[in-house]
Amino acid sequence: MSFSPLIRQLVDALRILPGVGQKTAQRMALQMLERDRSGGMRLAQALTAAMEGVGHCSRCRTLSEDELCPQCADPRRDDSLLCVVEGPLDVFAVEQTGYRGRYFVLKGHLSPLDGLGPEAIGIPELLARVSVSHFAELILATNPTVEGEATAHYIAQMLAGKGIILSRIAHGVPLGGELELVDGGTLAHAFAGRRPIAD
Amino acid sequence: MSFSPLIRQLVDALRILPGVGQKTAQRMALQMLERDRSGGMRLAQALTAAMEGVGHCSRCRTLSEDELCPQCADPRRDDSLLCVVEGPLDVFAVEQTGYRGRYFVLKGHLSPLDGLGPEAIGIPELLARVSVSHFAELILATNPTVEGEATAHYIAQMLAGKGIILSRIAHGVPLGGELELVDGGTLAHAFAGRRPIAD
Numbered sequence: 027m028s029f030s031p032l033i034r035q036l037v038d039a040l041r042i043l044p045g046v047g048q049k050t051a052q053r054m055a056l057q058m059l060e061r062d063r064s065g066g067m068r069l070a071q072a073l074t075a076a077m078e079g080v081g082h083c084s085r086c087r088t089l090s091e092d093e094l095c096p097q098c099a100d101p102r103r104d105d106s107l108l109c110v111v112e113g114p115l116d117v118f119a120v121e122q123t124g125y126r127g128r129y130f131v132l133k134g135h136l137s138p139l140d141g142l143g144p145e146a147i148g149i150p151e152l153l154a155r156v157s158v159s160h161f162a163e164l165i166l167a168t169n170p171t172v173e174g175e176a177t178a179h180y181i182a183q184m185l186a187g188k189g190i191i192l193s194r195i196a197h198g199v200p201l202g203g204e205l206e207l208v209d210g211g212t213l214a215h216a217f218a219g220r221r222p223i224a225d
Numbered sequence: 226m227s228f229s230p231l232i233r234q235l236v237d238a239l240r241i242l243p244g245v246g247q248k249t250a251q252r253m254a255l256q257m258l259e260r261d262r263s264g265g266m267r268l269a270q271a272l273t274a275a276m277e278g279v280g281h282c283s284r285c286r287t288l289s290e291d292e293l294c295p296q297c298a299d300p301r302r303d304d305s306l307l308c309v310v311e312g313p314l315d316v317f318a319v320e321q322t323g324y325r326g327r328y329f330v331l332k333g334h335l336s337p338l339d340g341l342g343p344e345a346i347g348i349p350e351l352l353a354r355v356s357v358s359h360f361a362e363l364i365l366a367t368n369p370t371v372e373g374e375a376t377a378h379y380i381a382q383m384l385a386g387k388g389i390i391l392s393r394i395a396h397g398v399p400l401g402g403e404l405e406l407v408d409g410g411t412l413a414h415a416f417a418g419r420r421p422i423a424d
Contacts, residue, residue, distance in 0.1 A: 077262045
């Protein structure tokens, strides 16, 4: 290793970023040092501010530095719809669909093998919120994985018979794909969920 | 955009890193916030320390926070050899070959179209260093690109007739590759530079 100690520390610290290995970290460190020191300082300040300042929204549990996140604080959103997702990035993804109801953000999915039961991912808080609010529909938008399905199924069981419509986002073929590349399970869901073509 | 301001700032700041777009920056920011805040703080500190503390080695011009970088400060290295490279990452690459002479780090390569002449990349400093030192050989290890070749050629012209051996790293087929995948120019160099097989 032939870098000086400060550069070596920076390279090591950059490796905590997902998908960044030794070579990429070196390139990042030297590019900032040679061409963009003000950008590097801005990044350091943004990191400090975010790591110290960002907590969780008291209502939906997503990441936010305010008591309420932008989605919970917005009075124009539809209070009769609640969308349950596995993490903050999913909120961002669902926002792109045009959905304008409320959110509840779990801490991941049920995973008994990793010791993650209902308490660990925040299901009691979800049930508490549902019991004091008046949602007409709860959209379960956990990931289309085995764990995500199990989590959605568990939540649906806990809320059955409470007069709330429980829905699950549709499984099917993604837009822009080719049928021959779609896996059998997905295609089976797409067939089972087929709908008549509207005139 | 549905992130709170501090998270948005962090995502924007992460995009100065080479190869990091919007989606990757979001993933990086949320992963640090959810799983590794101490790592994020360490990164912020390492960034601040490096951006403020790292300057250039007074002798070889590579990045270093000390007056002399580790390569220039090491008394056991061979003072008769000088390797000229285009940037600090190249020092790291050359170190892996086992080379244990001295270095001079240019600021890139000659590029008249971008207004980068000999002064801009540090050639006067190189000539000054060569004139006060006693190098037996100068190894021109600029990149094997048109600009790198031109830079090596220019330096060789400036130092011709001073009694120093001027050498250029060999061009040829890289180890582990396949001939059919090597471009014609490289293969032509490999043929022109062929050597008898030692017994």
